[in-house]
């Protein structure tokens with residue numbers, strides 16, 4: 001390809017291919033046509049996947065990124081197309097997921113003139129991206145695209161958007177396609193001093209009740225092996241955040257599950273009693289700390305994060321270490337120091353026995369039963385994506401995560417509609433691994449149009465609709481805090497999900513009886529193709545343990561309260 | 573409304589001279605419901621790729637430190653210094 005013969009769009013595709021992009025998830029429209037055209041005229045190896053909605057494309061790219069560790073790429077048109085990805089960008093941004101969004105835009109002379117499908121995408125998306133660009137010169141394309149990838153994937157990752165006016169993408173490209181090193185290099189981190197490492201190992205040895213709190217940062221830094229080794233070396237129990245699942249193998253003895261609002265009782269007891277809290281790569285989100293004044297007040301807190309702005313944002317640490325998790329853990333490992341905390345482990349194992357995660361099908365088949373069976377039948381090896389709500393919390397509790405990048409969920413944004421498209425993205429990323437989507441009947445209906453994408457590409461995802469006919473999590477809050485006044489949570493009018501799936505050519509089953517759970521799940525997991533399972537589950541079950549929003553860990557409920565609860569005043 | 577714990581701070585930023593950089597900085601304040609009391613942006617005549625930005629704002633020290641950290645994080649901001657005034 002001679003460079004003077006190509007246009008901006010072709011230069012863009014050339015750069016994306018060079019950067020190793022495998023898939024573009026997209027939805028076309030006027031302002032993006034030149035770029036879609038370039039996918040053909042360049043003869044690129046990149047595969048274009050047409051989704052059914054731009055939000056779907058964004059969550060698919062997000063799921064792809066979380067499962068593969070590589071940035072997901074989306075391509076949409078201007079105005080409404082770009083508007084439809086805002087939730088997807090926010091979701092990725094809140095969870096530090098690397099993503100590149102390319103949006104078509106009106107031609108330059110029309111910018112700001114309310115031209116057809118012209119929207120100020122640059123300003124609309126600024127707060128929901130790590131960085132964004134409006135490209136004004138065709139020849140700037142290669143440099144900006146490379147810089148965008150660098151920003152999206154280094155430091156604390158995140159989505160980066162590139163808005164490209166149609167006359168920029170159609171215009172002749174006369175620049176250089178070979179990129180000089182990007183101007184914006186990865187943020188340079190100070191090396192971790194030997195003194196800091198010594199202080200940490202001393203603390204780990206002196207502590208009677210140390211806990212490692214592992215967040216998404218561990219996985220983003222690809223530091224799960226080091227974390228597992230360090231927890232063994234210093235004999236330290238590990239609790240994880242919702243997004244930190246997979247940092248440790250949850251089937252191993254030092255793993256105590258998820259902490260926080262719906263964490264396991266034993267993880268939360270560990271936090272409550274700890275004298276040393278080593279937080280690696282978690283941002284002390286409000287769902288974790290509950291009441292910030294009492295959280296960890298008896299513990300020495302060490303906070304390790306790559307993002308300096310997280311230090312003291314929610315909790316003031318005693319020791320703040322701005323570092324890459326892998327670097328920090330590798331240095332801890334290299335000290336060859338060790339510790340023994342057997343008494344503490346025995347104590348926590350006592351809590352594990354006293355407050356096990358349990359369920360009873362007395363009032364109808366429970367979601368927990370289905371998730372527990374699924375956990376056993378998949379042997380915890382499936383990639384699991386979830387939607388948002390009660391099912392998400394039960395999935396976090398009952399589906400044990402063994403590996404990194406095996407658990408895909410919208411944490412920070414809590415975006416309903418994430419489950420199905422992210423499973424599609426995860427399956428594109430990992431074609432040979434089983435992928436399971438756990439969704440509620442509410443959230444599933446927000447993005448179910450992507451069933452077409454799954455069917456078309458014969459992606460063998462297994463979709464479990466945990467159908468309680470309610471917006472369950474909101475109903476739970478109304479029951480507990482608003483005298484059970486149910487307002488706007490009844491999902492009457494649900495379609496027949498089995499028929500719906502079948503109309504897309506997707507195999508579908510119903511699970512209604514507890515006695516059928518195992519046999520149907522076995523059949524579903526063995527089937528080579530997409531399957532939807534509609535699970536008719538207890539309508540009014542509630543998720544426990546629960547630390548009501550903004551409350552202290554001492555207020556944890558391990559079962560249904562007998563007294564009326566006060567309305568939460570802390571975070572929403 | 574000004575609280576007892578609030579002080580006036582002057583933040584001095586070095587920023588890349590790129591479209592949108594002023595909005596990015598302003599959003600860090602706006603998102604927290606914080607007001608910018610005074611603002612000046614001047615081009616660096618020796619190097620057109622950078623500008624200097626001076627922002628005056630009221631707030632508690634903790635909040636201001638958080639704002640500084642968030643500003644420092646912006647890709648187009650290369651340096652931030654913070655100074656309390658009387």
Ligand SMILES: Cc1ncc(C[n+]2csc(CCOP(=O)(O)OP(=O)(O)O)c2C)c(N)n1
Nearest residue numbers: 389390391414416440441442443471472473
């Ligand atoms: C896009 C979006 N809208 C609203 C909410 C608020 N919300 C959180 S959980 C929930 C209920 C989810 O219901 P469903 O999908 O049926 O799952 P369940 O809680 O019943 O398991 C709602 C409405 C949200 N998180 N995301």
